Amino acid sequence: xxxxxxxxxxxxxxxxxxxxxxxxxxxxxxxxxxxxxxxxxxxxxxxxxxxxxxxxxxxxxxxxxxxxxxxxxxxxxxxxxxxxxxxxxxxxxxxxxxxxxxxxxxxxxxxxxxxxxxxxxxxxxxxxxxxxxxxxxxxxxxxxxxxxxxxxxxxxxxxxxxxxxxxxxxxxxxxxxxxxxxxxxxxxxxxxxxxxxxxxxxxxxxxxxxxxxxxxxxxxxxxxx
Amino acid sequence: xxxxxxxxxxxxxxxxxxxxxxxxxxxxxxxxxxxxxxxxxxxxxxxxxxxxxxxxxxxxxxxxxxxxxxxxxxxxxxxxxxxxxxxxxxxxxxxxxxxxxxxxxxxxxxxxxxxxxxxxxxxxxxxxxxxxxxxxxxxxxxxxxxxxxxxxxxxxxxxxxxxxxxxxxxxxxxxxxxxxxxxxxxxxxxxxxxxxxxxxxxxxxxxxxxxxxxxxxxxxxxxxxxxxxxxxxxxxxxxxxxxxxxxxxxxxxxxxxxxxxxxxxxxxxxxxxxxxxxxxxxxxxxxxxxxxxxxxxxxxxxxxxxxxxxxxxxxxxxxxxxxxxxxxxxxxxxxxxxxxxxxxxxxxxxxxxxxxxxxxxxxxxxxxxxxxxxxxxxxxxx
Numbered sequence: 001x002x003x004x005x006x007x008x009x010x011x012x013x014x015x016x017x018x019x020x021x022x023x024x025x026x027x028x029x030x031x032x033x034x035x036x037x038x039x040x041x042x043x044x045x046x047x048x049x050x051x052x053x054x055x056x057x058x059x060x061x062x063x064x065x066x067x068x069x070x071x072x073x074x075x076x077x078x079x080x081x082x083x084x085x086x087x088x089x090x091x092x093x094x095x096x097x098x099x100x101x102x103x104x105x106x107x108x109x110x111x112x113x114x115x116x117x118x119x120x121x122x123x124x125x126x127x128x129x130x131x132x133x134x135x136x137x138x139x140x141x142x143x144x145x146x147x148x149x150x151x152x153x154x155x156x157x158x159x160x161x162x163x164x165x166x167x168x169x170x171x172x173x174x175x176x177x178x179x180x181x182x183x184x185x186x187x188x189x190x191x192x193x194x195x196x197x198x199x200x201x202x203x204x205x206x207x208x209x210x211x212x213x214x215x216x217x218x219x220x221x222x223x224x225x
Numbered sequence: 226x227x228x229x230x231x232x233x234x235x236x237x238x239x240x241x242x243x244x245x246x247x248x249x250x251x252x253x254x255x256x257x258x259x260x261x262x263x264x265x266x267x268x269x270x271x272x273x274x275x276x277x278x279x280x281x282x283x284x285x286x287x288x289x290x291x292x293x294x295x296x297x298x299x300x301x302x303x304x305x306x307x308x309x310x311x312x313x314x315x316x317x318x319x320x321x322x323x324x325x326x327x328x329x330x331x332x333x334x335x336x337x338x339x340x341x342x343x344x345x346x347x348x349x350x351x352x353x354x355x356x357x358x359x360x361x362x363x364x365x366x367x368x369x370x371x372x373x374x375x376x377x378x379x380x381x382x383x384x385x386x387x388x389x390x391x392x393x394x395x396x397x398x399x400x401x402x403x404x405x406x407x408x409x410x411x412x413x414x415x416x417x418x419x420x421x422x423x424x425x426x427x428x429x430x431x432x433x434x435x436x437x438x439x440x441x442x443x444x445x446x447x448x449x450x451x452x453x454x455x456x457x458x459x460x461x462x463x464x465x466x467x468x469x470x471x472x473x474x475x476x477x478x479x480x481x482x483x484x485x486x487x488x489x490x491x492x493x494x495x496x497x498x499x500x501x502x503x504x505x506x507x508x509x510x511x512x513x514x515x516x517x518x519x520x521x522x523x524x525x526x527x528x529x530x531x532x533x534x535x536x537x538x539x540x541x542x543x544x545x546x547x548x549x550x551x552x553x554x555x556x557x558x559x560x561x562x563x564x565x566x567x568x569x570x571x572x573x574x575x576x577x578x579x580x581x582x583x584x585x586x587x588x589x590x591x592x593x594x595x596x597x598x599x600x601x602x603x604x605x606x607x
Binding site: 049052054055074075078079081082083087089093095096097098102106107109110153157 | 235514517520524526
């Protein structure tokens with residue numbers, strides 16, 4: 001599903017250059033749950049953003065579902081993200097003046113919202129256990145509920161891959177566990193490939209593919225890799 | 226997307242309201258200023274439409290009041306083919322009426338004294354304009370030669386609380402009001418008509434001088450040809466028909482309109498800057514939000530459309546408020562002011578369209594800024 005070759009990413013911070021990725025090769029199969037561990041500054045979030053077409057590598061290539069992202073224009077990348085990639089962020093990133101349902105519908109808003117789209121979004125909210133909270137604003141939801149709304153938004157279009165960047169970072173252990181359980185449920189029921197960036201080993205389960213990032217490189221893999 | 230845009234505006238009510246008010250006030254100013262100009266044009270047209278003949282004045286004089294011609298010019302004018310009657314007329318500005326300086330009452334407080342020959346020209350002076358619009362009492366007649374009598378407009382009479390039969394003091398002289406006229410045109414209802422010999426005696430004007438000649442023409446006469454004939458016979462005069470007068474004043478009004486449009490443009494610029502400022506602040510505060518939208522598949526064009534939608538909504542609401550209040554204000558002022566401002570449906574519609582365009586213009590730069598953001602940098606920034 002995801003193939004990345006020799007990924008490099010360099011940022012310029014003032015006069016300095018920061019090498020966030022220093023040649024990463026990765027292959028993630030369809031339906032896998034892949035957990036990327038690493039300390040802060042190891043490059044794991046940068047890797048996630050490149051895999052999800054949110055950013056472009058300085059060098060190297062990324063293919064998702066057989067599509068070479070480097071060949072896509074900015075507009076095509078946006079549409080690719082809309083149709084094939086779902087994102088879940090640490091800070092939930094819901095829009096405060098929209099309801100839960102409207103937040104889920106964000107990917108479809110530019111094309112126009114009809115009954116079909118509303119039904120689809122309600123289905124996703126019910127799938128994450130929030131069917132009765134569709135008209136609540138984010139301020140009226142708990143942290144865990146907000147993150148589940150974000151998950152519902154991420155899976156609205158049945159994406160090929162769901163990328164979660166520290167999805168439990170702002171949640172307590174119990175709530176974080178519920179969110180992780182929701183993600184695993186999506187993987188089981190929809191076969192969605194899930195890539196999770198975290199620094200918390202407690203959320204890793206047997207069968208997960210674990211990758212460790214250190215100083216912009218992949219350091220360790222699960223047995224057999 | 227429209228609902229999303231509305232929510233964004235409503236979620237920052239004070240800021241949206243202030244931007245709206247800024248542009249609305251500018252639009253009220255535009256409607257007010259331009260309607261004054263339209264009202265002025267309408268008043269001038271209403272006056273000059275009633276001039277059916279030709280007015281002969283000293284060359285390069287703006288108005289008969291500023292013109293002086295020898296009375297013997299009447300003879301060569303009357304010899305021009307197509308001329309039926311030549312009426313000498315004398316105009317002066319009344320320095321005071323009932324002890325009040327007239328020019329100090331403002332531009333539309335000025336009062337003119339119109340001297341006519343009551344024996345020969347009572348019905349023909351100014352093309353019979355004042356004679357035809359007599360509403361109360363009587364007009365001047367042959368018996369009034371040498372008498373201190375006057376016919377005034379209802380506007381003047383009302384201003385000084387006078388009726389037919391009352392005395393009216395013009396400068397240091399008292400006249401009896403024998404009649405009241407009303408044309409309905411602002412620039413015509415400013416005259417006090419007195420016998421010309423009384424005006425000459427009181428104003429110390431030479432007996433052989435007049436302000437202008439009113440030329441009455443034969444039916445179906447070629448007015449342009451007659452004007453040319455008069456100007457050829459008397460090189461020191463200019464002969465103008467009503468439409469030509471309107472064109473002359475139109476040139477002056479155009480200069481006024483340029484200034485009014487300049488002031489309106491400044492007001493519009495200020496209002497638009499308000500929109501730009503509001504939208505820029507909004508975009509800056511919502512950087513992370515735009516990053517999330519882009520991360521969820523919104524293209525740059527979608528983000529641009531969202532921000533433009535918000536600013537066009539601001540423009541539209543400002544347009545409704547500004548045009549509504551401006552139009553209402555014009556109608557209220559028109560009931561009380563000497564010069565009635567005028568609006569037309571097409572002008573109000575054009576102002577509303579202008580408001581929409583200003584919404585687009587005001588939101589364009591902020592929209593481009595929002596659309597150009599890198600998604601992940603935007604999310605990190607937030």
